Amino acid sequence: MAIACAAIALLAVLLAWPVPVVLARARWTTRSPAVALALWQAIALGGGLAMIGSLLGYGLLPTGLGLVEAVPVFAGALFAGPLPAAVGVTQGLALSAAVILGIHLLLNLARTAAVTERQRRRHRELVGLLSSPIPSQPGARMLDHPAPVAYCLPGVRTITVLSQGLIELLADDELEAVLAHERTHLRQQHHLVLLAFKAWNAALPWFPIANRAERSVAELVEMLADDEARRTVSGETLARAIKRVGSAWESPDASGTGYVPDAVAVQRRAERLEPGNRPLSPAARSAVLAGSAALALAPAIFMLGLL
Amino acid sequence: MDALWDASAPLTANELRDCLAERALAQTTMLTVLSRLEAKGFVAADGDRRPKRFSARRSRADHTAELMLEVLGSASDREAALARFVDTVTPREADTLRRLLG
Numbered sequence: 001m002a003i004a005c006a007a008i009a010l011l012a013v014l015l016a017w018p019v020p021v022v023l024a025r026a027r028w029t030t031r032s033p034a035v036a037l038a039l040w041q042a043i044a045l046g047g048g049l050a051m052i053g054s055l056l057g058y059g060l061l062p063t064g065l066g067l068v069e070a071v072p073v074f075a076g077a078l079f080a081g082p083l084p085a086a087v088g089v090t091q092g093l094a095l096s097a098a099v100i101l102g103i104h105l106l107l108n109l110a111r112t113a114a115v116t117e118r119q120r121r122r123h124r125e126l127v128g129l130l131s132s133p134i135p136s137q138p139g140a141r142m143l144d145h146p147a148p149v150a151y152c153l154p155g156v157r158t159i160t161v162l163s164q165g166l167i168e169l170l171a172d173d174e175l176e177a178v179l180a181h182e183r184t185h186l187r188q189q190h191h192l193v194l195l196a197f198k199a200w201n202a203a204l205p206w207f208p209i210a211n212r213a214e215r216s217v218a219e220l221v222e223m224l225a226d227d228e229a230r231r232t233v234s235g236e237t238l239a240r241a242i243k244r245v246g247s248a249w250e251s252p253d254a255s256g257t258g259y260v261p262d263a264v265a266v267q268r269r270a271e272r273l274e275p276g277n278r279p280l281s282p283a284a285r286s287a288v289l290a291g292s293a294a295l296a297l298a299p300a301i302f303m304l305g306l307l
Numbered sequence: 308m309d310a311l312w313d314a315s316a317p318l319t320a321n322e323l324r325d326c327l328a329e330r331a332l333a334q335t336t337m338l339t340v341l342s343r344l345e346a347k348g349f350v351a352a353d354g355d356r357r358p359k360r361f362s363a364r365r366s367r368a369d370h371t372a373e374l375m376l377e378v379l380g381s382a383s384d385r386e387a388a389l390a391r392f393v394d395t396v397t398p399r400e401a402d403t404l405r406r407l408l409g
Contacts, residue, residue: 119377123374123377125347125349126370126373126374127374129308129349129370130367130370130371130374143371143374144367144371145371145374145375147375147379148393149375149378149379149391149392150391150392150393151378151391151392161378166392178392181392182392218394219394222392222394242392242393245392245393246393249393249395259379259395260395261393261394261395262393262394262395265393265394266393266394
């Protein structure tokens, strides 16, 4: 058990720092964004479980108690000691840290979800007041603003918002590509993945990696939506739309907002749509997926072992 | 709401209904909608005078700017976590990103 605990602690350290750093820099992720996203989610989930699990394991090891047996012992001792003799100060600290970390992560997820929901409702109301429906495209609305912007609002009644600037900028087939891209976000519920990583970032702001993970995931989600859109529109049209929207930000109308497009991301997304770029081989994809499953399952199995 | 934005002075519910004559709205509908907009902070009613006069709290451009900021804001301060077609950052963030990922 001690060896397993040490292994899980090592896994927690690896998943908290070096693994995400390597993955954020990896180039293969753009070839198969779906499996890369699965790996990111496994890292976040496995990392969190490994951190909590190794702390619990360390704290409980000398007592010989299982997690289920330990709960009444410790809950009883919380207000009217004494703790089991085998629990020293470090074990006590480790157990407290595990409980606090677990609660912290869950509360942050709940908080982020609530804040996001509130903002989205207000955003939806404003969009309802400020935009006009696009007759030819059900579920799409036009917002009167010169900057070229497209995004979607998930919910019971989903809305895709296109700015006036975007509609004027793009040809009909390119607009079709943008709409296909946004429909994928809505259909595949990408906002839930973004939300989970946003919460992770909010919960662990001192982990520089959480920020990088959120960025990478946001980019991969766009690429995944590109891949799905490519089933109905040509990759060439989609790449043209991406490049035109990216470069249109240099015009004075759009630059008035104080934002610039993420030029590196624009280039990466357009390049990968060029013919000749192949996704990872099925064998490589299976390997990444199997690795992802192992990363998420190993700490979960360890925690079950603690029961 | 559009009629209020286009009006130069605060309007009463009756005047507003005349602006929207082609929609043939009942007076009560008009007042319900206005009080809902007031509760949400989009519309302000002035003082105690009868009939009440309504005006938009903020201009259409202000609201649009607010929306755009929410949409364009960087990933780290953007709670709404929207998926944007082309990601945008502030120039400073762009430099940092290039350094980190370069």
